[in-house]
Amino acid sequence: MTADQHQPPGAAPGQVEIVGVRGIGEVRPGDDIAALLKDAGLRDGDILVVTSKIVSKAEGRIREAPDRAKAIEDETDRVVARRGDTVISQTRHGFVMAAAGVDASNTDPGTVLLLPEDPDASARRIRAGLAHRVGVIVSDTFGRPWRQGLTDVAIGAAGVTALADFRGAADTHGNPLSATVTALVDEVASAAELVKGKLDGVPVAIVRGLSHLVTEDDGPGVRPLVRPADEDMFRFGSRDVVFARRTIRAFGDRPVDPEAVRRAVAAGIAAPAPHHTTPWRFVLVESAATRMRLVDAMREAWIADLRGDGFTEESIAKRVRRGDVLRDAPYLVVPCLVMEGSHTYRDDRRNAAEREMFVVATGAGVENFLVQLAVEGLGSAWVSSTMFCRPVVREVLDLPQEWDPMGCVAIGHAAAPPRDRAPRDPRDFYVTR
Structure with missing residues (x-):
């Protein structure tokens, strides 16, 4: 031409x-x-x-x-x-x-x-x-x-x-x-x-x-x-970007750009943490075979636990179905907590509080990660069930013992626009003293 x-x-x-x-x-x-x-x-x-x-x-x-x-x-x-x-x-x-x-x-x-x-x-x-x-x-x-x-x-x-x-x-x-x-x-x-x-x-x-x-x-x-x-590289304004994060449970066939996920990790590790530590680790599960092994192993562990708790097979099937979003997602990320740099105290009360501080910091990192995924145009769903089968997750992903899996994030392009958020009045969630 x-x-x-x-x-x-x-x-x-x-x-x-x-x-x-x-x-x-x-x-x-x-x-x-x-x-x-x-x-x-x-x-x-x-x-x-x-x-x-x-x-x-x-x-x-x-x-x-x-x-x-x-x-x-x-x-x-x-x-x-x-x-x-x-x-x-x-x-x-x-x-x-x-x-x-x-x-x-x-x-x-x-x-x-x-x-x-x-x-x-x-x-x-x-x-x-x-x-x-x-x-x-x-x-x-x-x-x-x-x-x-x-x-x-x-x-x-x-x-x-x-x-x-x-x-x-x-x-x-x-x-x-x-x-x-x-x-x-x-x-x-x-x-x-x-x-x-x-x-x-x-x-x-x-x-x-x-x-x-x-x-x-x-x-x-x-x-x-x-x-x-x-x-649109500038789709979200800074004041409203947090509200762009939505839980997506149905993904299309379009592949996920691994570099976009890595940029989201960079946002995750910008979160605050105690004692100037870096308690976050993100396992990027990019292999389809590894994703299936992980999802299948977690499913078996969940079923074994639920049967041990006396749930009916019908109830078990319903509960396990919630994890289908992990099976259907084209990309998975497992955020992990590490306690490097934490302090050890003489009593259990302060040691428990120390761990809680690190858990909160990890949650802040996960939230940063999820918001940045939305900025990148990716949908996500955070599924916390890895915390019920941490040894299984460590084994399948070959993780160090000190890495504590804090959920699994399903990532992909949304198959359909998300539903409107249920209205919430902020005044219902704070008190003034």
């Missing part, structure tokens, strides 16, 4: 003109935006950039909201980060933006504007109502995590090329381009904002000179610009 094949259709423009459309007036629910633009002076090949606020108003996406926070919560699919009253949310459209796009500006007091239900569909409807062959972009304002200031981007599009993919081409020096994908509709939306402004009452702009980006059909809209979750 040649470099020319990566270019958008047609020749690159020598000049671009951006014209603000004035005189539209206040948009009300039920208004036809295309009809409002019949005298805008559109020409074939133009790109029309429409601020999402007037699209929301025309579509009745106005909500009585004395409490804006509740509207944000209702429009949020996932909280990415919080700081004070600022919430960065992912909407059901897949957009990651401040306040889930809920806007209290340019609307009547006591109301807020929500994003259009389907901005791509909104762009298609506007385009269908226009007499000329144009592209339509619905824009909104986004912040950037690593830069100050806001800019407009496309949240909906129809009839315009969204991306220019230059991967596989070479630059003027012959260097191969491996990651260059240009968000054309975002660039056009940002340029249009220069004439629309935030306070000038100009909600629509015409961008002229980019006819090579205008397509015959409506196209896929902005969906190609929304980064899939498994490609």
Whole structure:
């Protein structure tokens, strides 16, 4: 494939003109935006950039909201980060933006504007109502995590090329381009904002000179610009990352990246521990044969114990079935406690407390490990039953006697999205003195 094949259709423009459309007036629910633009002076090949606020108003996406926070919560699919009253949310459209796009500006007091239900569909409807062959972009304002200031981007599009993919081409020096994908509709939306402004009452702009980006059909809209979750290196904000950890009991066939597990171990050993010790050891069970030997040996030990306790075979089968998550997982890790550096005292009370300190530190390391697995996009389930058959685990994994297995972590890619957490009120779990 040649470099020319990566270019958008047609020749690159020598000049671009951006014209603000004035005189539209206040948009009300039920208004036809295309009809409002019949005298805008559109020409074939133009790109029309429409601020999402007037699209929301025309579509009745106005909500009585004395409490804006509740509207944000209702429009949020996932909280990415919080700081004070600022919430960065992912909407059901897949957009990651401040306040889930809920806007209290340019609307009547006591109301807020929500994003259009389907901005791509909104762009298609506007385009269908226009007499000329144009592209339509619905824009909104986004912040950037690593830069100050806001800019407009496309949240909906129809009839315009969204991306220019230059991967596989070479630059003027012959260097191969491996990651260059240009968000054309975002660039056009940002340029249009220069004439629309935030306070000038100009909600629509015409961008002229980019006819090579205008397509015959409506196209896929902005969906190609929304980064899939498994490609998002910054999916979780620091304040909410702990809540990303979920217990996953059904895994897909996709293999686990061993380096991701090793990075999770690095997070595990960053946990606090008594006496400046390092009480954590992680056994990475990467061999499928070893995993099966371990799971089978633990199962036999569990069954023997349960029979000795007088459980019925039906009850035993039910209890043992809980360990199936270990059998089905493509990767297992056995966290272990070591007491190196612990102190020995004259009485059993203090010696018991010393061990408890090390157990707590190991738990902190395991929690760090589980959270980092979630950051890496991996699901996990911590199964504590190794502690009922420690000698068996040591024998199968050929571990030193002083290594104390503290559970087994099943790891893999979740076969389905996890269920919502059961609601818990933190006030039920603390007292104030």
